[in-house]
Amino acid sequence: xxxxxxxxxxxxxxxELAAALAALRETLEAPTDFxxxxxxxxxxxxxxxxxxxxxxxxxxxxxxxxxxxxxQAFHLERDGDGYLVRYAIADVPxxxxxxxxxxxxxxxxxxxxxxxxxxxxxxxxxxSEDRASLLPDVDRPALVWTFTLDSDGAVTDFRLQRALIRxxxxxxxxTTQRALDxxxxxxxxxxxxxxxxxxxxxxxxxxxxxxxxxEEVVRTPDGGYAIERRSPLPVEEWNAQLSLxxxxxxxxxxxxxxxxxxxxxxxxxxAAFEAFRHQTAALGRPWVGGTxxxxxxxxxxxxxxxLPVLEAAASLFRGAGYMVxxxxxPKDAVQAAIAAPYAHATAxxxxxxxxxxxxxxxxxxxxxxxxxxxxxxxxxxxALMQQSGQRASQLDAATINRVEAALxxxxxxxxxxxxxxxxRGDRAAIQIADPAVTATAPVPADAKPGDILRLRVVRxxxxxxxxxxxx
Numbered sequence: 507x508x509x510x511x512x513x514x515x516x517x518x519x520x521x522e523l524a525a526a527l528a529a530l531r532e533t534l535e536a537p538t539d540f541x542x543x544x545x546x547x548x549x550x551x552x553x554x555x556x557x558x559x560x561x562x563x564x565x566x567x568x569x570x571x572x573x574x575x576x577x578q579a580f581h582l583e584r585d586g587d588g589y590l591v592r593y594a595i596a597d598v599p600x601x602x603x604x605x606x607x608x609x610x611x612x613x614x615x616x617x618x619x620x621x622x623x624x625x626x627x628x629x630x631x632x633x634s635e636d637r638a639s640l641l642p643d644v645d646r647p648a649l650v651w652t653f654t655l656d657s658d659g660a661v662t663d664f665r666l667q668r669a670l671i672r673x674x675x676x677x678x679x680x681t682t683q684r685a686l687d688x689x690x691x692x693x694x695x696x697x698x699x700x701x702x703x704x705x706x707x708x709x710x711x712x713x714x715x716x717x718x719x720x721e722e723v724v725r726t727p728d729g730g731y732a733i734e735r736r737s738p739l740p741v742e743e744w745n746a747q748l749s750l751x752x753x754x755x756x757x758x759x760x761x762x763x764x765x766x767x768x769x770x771x772x773x774x775x776x777a778a779f780e781a782f783r784h785q786t787a788a789l790g791r792p793w794v795g796g797t798x799x800x801x802x803x804x805x806x807x808x809x810x811x812x813l814p815v816l817e818a819a820a821s822l823f824r825g826a827g828y829m830v831x832x833x834x835x836p837k838d839a840v841q842a843a844i845a846a847p848y849a850h851a852t853a854x855x856x857x858x859x860x861x862x863x864x865x866x867x868x869x870x871x872x873x874x875x876x877x878x879x880x881x882x883x884x885x886x887x888x889a890l891m892q893q894s895g896q897r898a899s900q901l902d903a904a905t906i907n908r909v910e911a912a913l914x915x916x917x918x919x920x921x922x923x924x925x926x927x928x929x930r931g932d933r934a935a936i937q938i939a940d941p942a943v944t945a946t947a948p949v950p951a952d953a954k955p956g957d958i959l960r961l962r963v964v965r966x967x968x969x970x971x972x973x974x975x976x977x
Contacts, residue, residue, distance in 0.1 A: 519912045519915045519916070519968060520729075520730055520731070520912065522912070522969065523731060523908060523909065523912040524623065525969075526908045526969045527623045527905065527908060528623065529969070530621075530901070530904055531621065531626075533904075534897055534901055534904070535897075536619055536621070536626055536897060536901060537611075537614060538626060540611060540630050541611065543607045544607045544608055544610075544611045544630060545630055545632070546607075547607040547608050548608050548630040548632050549632055551601045551602065551603065551608065551633065552601070553600030553601045553638070553647040554600050554647070554668070556668040556669045557668075558650075558667050558668065558669035558670070559669065559670050560592070560594075560650060560669045560670065560671050561645060561670055563592065563671070564674040564675075565579040565580065565592070565594055565640070565671050565672070565673045565674065565693075566579060566580060566642075566673060566674060566675040566676070566677055566693035566694065567580075567640055567642070567673055567676050567677060568679065568682060568694065568697075568745050569676070569677075569679075570679065571678035571679075571680065571681070573678075574634075574635035574636075574639060574641070575618065575627065575634045575635055575855045575856055576596070576640040576641060576673075576676070577595060577596050577639075577640070577852060577853045577854060577855045577856060578593060578594065578595055578596075578640070578748075578749065578852055579593075579594040579640045579648070579673045580593050580693075580697075580748055581594075581693070582693070582694075582695075582696040582697065582700060583696070584696070585654065585655075587656070587657040588654065588655045588656045588657050588662070589654075589659070589696065589699075589700055590652070590653070590654060590655075591652075591655060591700065591748065591751075592650055592651065592653075593650070593651040593751075593852075594640060594648035594649070594650045594651075594669070594671050595648060595649045595650075595752075595852055595854065595860075595864060596638050596640055596646070596648060596649075596855050597646075597647040597649050598629070598633075598854035598855060598860070598861050598864070599649070599854070599865040599868070600647055600649075600668070601633060601638050602629075602633075602861065604877075605879065608629065608630065608633070612628055612858055612861075613858060613890055615628050615858070615894065616857075616858050616890050616891060616893060616894020617856060617857045617858060617891075617895070617898060618634070618856040618857070619897065619898055619901055620902075621901060621905060622723040622724075622725070622731055622905045622909065623725075627856075629855060633855075634855045634856070638855060639855065640671070641673065642673045642674060642676045643672070643673070644672065644673075645670055645672050646670070646671055646672070647668065647669075648668075648669055648670070648671045649666060649667075649668055649669075649864055649868060650666070650667055650669045650671065651664060651665070651666050651752050651755060652664060652666075652667070653751065653755070655700070655703070658703060658706070658707070659700060659702075659703025659704050659706065659707050660707060661751065664755045666755075666759070666867050666868055667871070668868065674693065675692070675693055677692075677693070677694060679739050679741055679745075680739070682741050683740065683741045686698055686741060694741070697741065697744045697745065698740070700744070700748075701740075701741075701743065701744020702744070704748075704750070704751060705743070705744075708747070708750075708845075709799065709803065711845045711846060712797055712799060712845040713799055713843065713844050713845040713846070714797070714798055714799030714802055714803075714843050714845075715743070715799070715802065715803070715843070716802065716816060716819060716823050717737070717743070717802075717816070718816050718817070718820070719736055719737045719813065719816075720736055720738065721733060721734070721735045721906060721942075721944070722734050722735075723905050723906060723909050731909050731912070733906065733909055733910065733942050733943075734942075737807055750844065752851060752852050753769070753844075753848045753849050753850060753851055753852060754844070754846050754847065754849075756849040756851035756864075756867050757769075757839065757846075757847035757848050757849040758847060759866070759867045759870045759871060760849060760866050760867065760870065761836075761847055762835075762870065763866065763869075763870040763876065764831070764832070764833060764834055764835050765833070765866060765876050765880075765881065765884070766830075766831060766849065766863065766866050766884075767828055767829065767830050767831075767849065767859060767862060767863060767866075767884060767888075768828070768829050768831075768836075768839055768841070768847055768849045769826065769828060769848050769850055770826065770827050770828065770829045770839070770841055771823070771824075771825055771826045771841045771842045771844075772825045773840075774798075774821075774842070778821055778822055779798070779822070781821065782818055782819060782821065785928075785955065786801075786818065788954055788955055788956075789811050789814050789815055789818070789956050790811060790956065791805070791811050791815050798819070798822060799845075802816070802819060813925075814925070814927045814928065814955045814956055817927045817928050817935065818928060818955070822843075826841075827888065827892070828859065828887060828888040828891055828892075829888075830884050830885055830887065832881060849863050851863040851864055851867060857891075858887070858890060858891065858894070859887050859890075859891050862883075862884060862887060865877055865880050866880055906944075907973075908968055908969075908970075908971040910941075910944075910945065910973060911966045911967055911970075911971050911972065911973050912966075912968050913941040913942075914963050914966040914973055915966045915968060917941075917963045917966075918963050918964070918965065918966055919962070919963065920962070920963055921960045921961060921963075922938050922960070922961060922963065923938070923958055923959070923960055923961075924936040924937060924938045924947065924959050924960075924961050925937045925938075925939075925956070925957070926949060926953050926954065926956060926957045926958075926959065927944070927955060928955060929949070929953065929954070929955060930946065932948060932951070933946050933949065934947060934949040936959070936961070936975075943973070945973050945975070947975035948976065948977055949977065950977060959977065960977075961975040961976065961977060962975060962976045962977075963975060964976050
């Protein structure tokens with residue numbers, strides 16, 4: 507779907523919204539300021555000097571515009587009929603001292619939180635946005651994955667090494683997509699080619715990507731807030747394939763070593779598949795053949811019925827978690843949506859668990875023992891990540907609810923067109939195009955997904971993020 511932006515301009519509603527968002531942080535007990543001892547320790551931390559020097563290779567990063575916490579950098583080149591992909595990850599395991607103040611605070615936070623009124627980082631900015639970040643034109647220690655791919659994009663060999671790198675370019679998605687569409691060269695020139703091959707590898711192994719439109723609250727130049735809803739650009743999907751490839755390699759290394767933490771998701775049961783089939787038939791886009799991954803890949807993103815189908819498909823992508831093992835690899839280690847074992851190992855600046863995975867992978871790749879601090883604390887990670895994941899989900903949902911209430915405040919008493927996305931008893935998930943709002947509302951007994959209704963805005967409470975409608 508095309509990008510849509512709904513804007514809350516500075517006003518009385520805007521002032522109320524700012525107060526509601528500030529109060530939300532306290533309600534969720536989201537940590538904000540770092541303790542003095544954490545900031546002091548962060549200023550002293552240094553990573554070990556790598557023996558391998560890869561500064562002659564023109565690495566580049568690819569992130570949202572303006573990002574400073576740059577976890578990954580890539581270097582792509584042809585290798586005969588295949589490709590050589592180097593994927594550098596910020597060396598957070600090298601910087602953070604196990605058992606230190608920064609380590610303890612990171613365990614308390616779990617992950618970086620992205621609030622509408624500012625980021626709540628996992629690590630102090632001196633690390634996450636400066637000395638450990640893979641910023642351009644500065645030397646940085648990194649953990650570099652080197653992948654050899656054949657002409658079909660399949661991985662034939664890989665290794666992980668600590669190295670010194672120097673990124674040459676900080677790319678952003680929109681600008682890079684325009685450059686690639688125009689046929690321009692540059693560090694991402696091979697990304698469409700390699701990304702397409704990796705997507706085909708995903709299809710062959712039976713993987714599936716949901717790729718729901720992103721819904722994000724952003725600040726606007728005039729000091730207001732906006733909700734942006736857009737589908738990922740192709741360059742984002744190609745870039746994500748590099749991360750998926752790395753996560754699968756990390757899981758492979760840990761499974762071979764018999765110690766690690768992997769990301770799991772169970773295969774949907776037949777009841778879930780049958781319910782999804784009924785929903786797609788009701789939407790007029792029946793799933794009649796092939797795997798659910800092939801069906802989702804074949805949806806027309808310009809079709810207005812695609813969003814309700816994707817919302818319905820979300821029921822197939824549930825139950826994700828973490829599995830810890832030490833001594834014996836689990837027999838069932840496949841992440842169902844990816845259709846392969848998979849681990850989080852590419853975002854250590856922003857996600858706690860990645861530091862452990864990378865430390866294990868580095869040791870396994872070098873044939874060395876896993877560090878004792880990793881083994882002794884590995885079992886703590888699932889609970890820590892579950893807690894931080896719940897906090898992040900609550901923050902995201904509550905933030906969007908409050909901004910949507912602010913968008914609808916001036917429209918109380920008026921009627922708007924809304925599309926039914928998913929039925930929930932006598933209510934339904936509905937989407938309003940302008941302003942861009944997704945909510946729940948009462949619907950007629952004969953309503954079905956895809957129907958367009960007229961709903962009246964009865965109430966919009968910014969402080970609680972509550973909106974009420976009537977048919």
